[in-house]
Each structure stands twice: as structure tokens, then as C-alpha cells.
Amino acid sequence: MARSLRVDPKYIDKVKSALQRNNYPSQQSLANDSGFSLSTVKSFLNGKPVDYVNFEELSNKLGLDFQAIAYKEPDPQPTNQEASPFITGPPITQPRSFFGREKELKRLFNLLKRYPLQNAAIIGKKRSGKTSLLHYLKNITTTPVEQLRPGQKSDWLPHSETYQWVFVDLQDSRIHSREGILKYILESLNIKVPTPCDLDHFMNVVEENLSFRAVILLDEISVGLERCSELDDTFWESLRSLATNHTRGNLSFILSTPESPIDLAKNTGHSSPFFNIFGYTAYIGAFTEAAARRLIASSPIPFPDEDIEWILTHSQCQPLLLQILCLERLFTLEEGENDDNWREEGLRQIQPFTDLLDKPK
């Protein structure tokens, strides 16, 4: 059990307003009544860690359920020992395995730093790294430093603990219905799900309860537009109205798609007002050479220089191709093979993904 607890940032306003409701005219009066120091009371009210027992008692004094208002740490990530050195297919979910994209990260986090939060689209070919980038945005600012690579930047946002992130995978058929997706978003935001959970009730509860900053990540938006008849124009227009008029600048959407969201809306017979609110677009493709070299250098067994150059040339710094070629080389080094035979197998393995490569001019 944790020795200290802190108020979940979402509930700080609720906890502060409980002072008056429970007839404490000031923070000092709660300190006097509880016998705790004023600084303990201040820490409690401002979401700073306080001793477990004191947390429970102060919550009781304010008529609050201490377990409901306590911040719950996210599930611990597996440590690096369990992580594969190169990942060739699934999206990268552990920040320490994620490389590059510094320019895009800077721009994206800038949109989320100040009020109103703004919206962004991430556009990239299939297998270019869109989902990985969404996971990274969601996780990097709150991952403990000991789970990151040495020197990996994580202080992108001031008060990162006050943001709530929702990852919506539109390929998941459970959220293809209106009710399914609305419920999922509310549960992820820890907002009580109304009955019925229709668009009107959803809009009302979000408007009333969104007193914290929330970023909704919509992965594979094209699936939502192409295959989900319940996610129609009314649905998307309501989301637009929520972000622009009803959440005091607290809500941002970031979506990923292989093509421009406005074109996508047009091509799938939708009107585009929702898709017009994405003021910044990050186009993702190949890594910079420096980022590609960092990924290669993360190998637990260093690669010979000529292999590094060969991998850079044949991957054209595309992250998936880099990962496949690095894995192939690492495997043979682990087997003690020092010839070039691995290269032929490497080329065979990247063959299905050569769409990512620039065509020769």
C-alpha cells in the first residue's frame, strides 16, 4: 500500500469547495480542527502527497470518500529487462523504446501547454509510426525517469499530472456504436456515465464535469468514418461543439490518419466541420539520420560501422525498416556470425514494407 496519497487533479476543485460546504471558512480552520499543520492541509488541498493516514482523516473531515478522490498510479510498465531491444510490428507503447519525432513532439506539446488547448492531426503512411506517436504523447510526461533512457526528455508539459489522456482505437469494434464510444470516453475521463448515454446527456455531463485538461487521441479515424454508421455528422459536429464552445478550452483532440482529415471526410461522404478544427498537422515519415543512428546505437551489442551505414541506406531511416534490419543484425551477432549473410535475409524481411521507401527517381 502507498505510504502517501494525493488528491487526483480532477478532484482538486471538488475538494477545495468541500471546505465551505463543511463550514470551514479557511484552510487554517481545517488545520485547527484536525490538529494537522497548515502546510499539511495546503498540500492536501493542492494535490501534493500527504501521509496516507492524514489523507484519510482530512477526507473524512470534508465528507469525502478518500479512496474515490485519491490519485491512482497507472499500472507499472514492464522494466527494460523484459522489453525487446527492437520492436518490429506492434506500436511502441513504452516510452524508452520510442525514438525521434522531436520536432513534431515540440509542436504538438506546444498546442497543449496553453489555453485554449488546440487540436492536431497526425498524418503518415501505413506502418509509419502514427499509433506509436499517440501512445508516446499520452505516456511520456508521466513516466518515471527511471523507466526512460538516460537523457530522454519528458518535461514537455508544466503540471503534466493535471492532464487526462484518452486513447481511442477506432479499430476496436466495441466502440463502433455511439453509446460504446461515448461510454468509453466518459469512463476514461472518470466522469459518471449517464443513463441513457446518448449524445445530449454526454454533452451535458462533459460540460458540467470537465474542470481539468483532457486530450482525446483518436487513432485510425478513417475506420470511424468509413465503417461506423452511428458515428455520423451529428456525432462529429457535437464533438466539435464540445471542444470549441463548451469546455472552456480544456479539451483537445489529436487524431491519426493516412490522409488529410478534410479529404477523408469528403471521400467518405461526411461534412467536414469537425475536421476543420485541426489547425496543426504533423506529417510523419522517415526519421532524421540522427534519430535513426540513436535507434541503431540502442542495440545491446554494438553494430560494426559498415553495418550501421548499410542499415541507414537500406531503411532510408524509416522506423519500421530500421527496427527489422537491426533485429536481424542483432540476432546474427548474438549467434556469433560475423559475415554479411544477414543482409540478404534483412532485405527479404523488409520486402513487404517497401511502400515506405522512396521510389528511385
Ligand SMILES: Nc1ncnc2c1ncn2[C@@H]1O[C@H](COP(=O)(O)OP(=O)(O)OP(=O)(O)O)[C@@H](O)[C@H]1O
Ligand atoms: N518513434 C518510433 N520509434 C521506434 N520505432 C518506431 C517508432 N515509430 C514507429 N516505429 C516502428 O514502426 C512500427 C509501426 O509503428 P505504428 O504501429 O505506430 O505505425 P502506424 O502508422 O500506426 O501503423 P498502421 O498504419 O498499421 O496503423 C513499430 O512496430 C516500430 O517498429
Ligand SMILES: [Mg+2]
Ligand atoms: Mg496504427
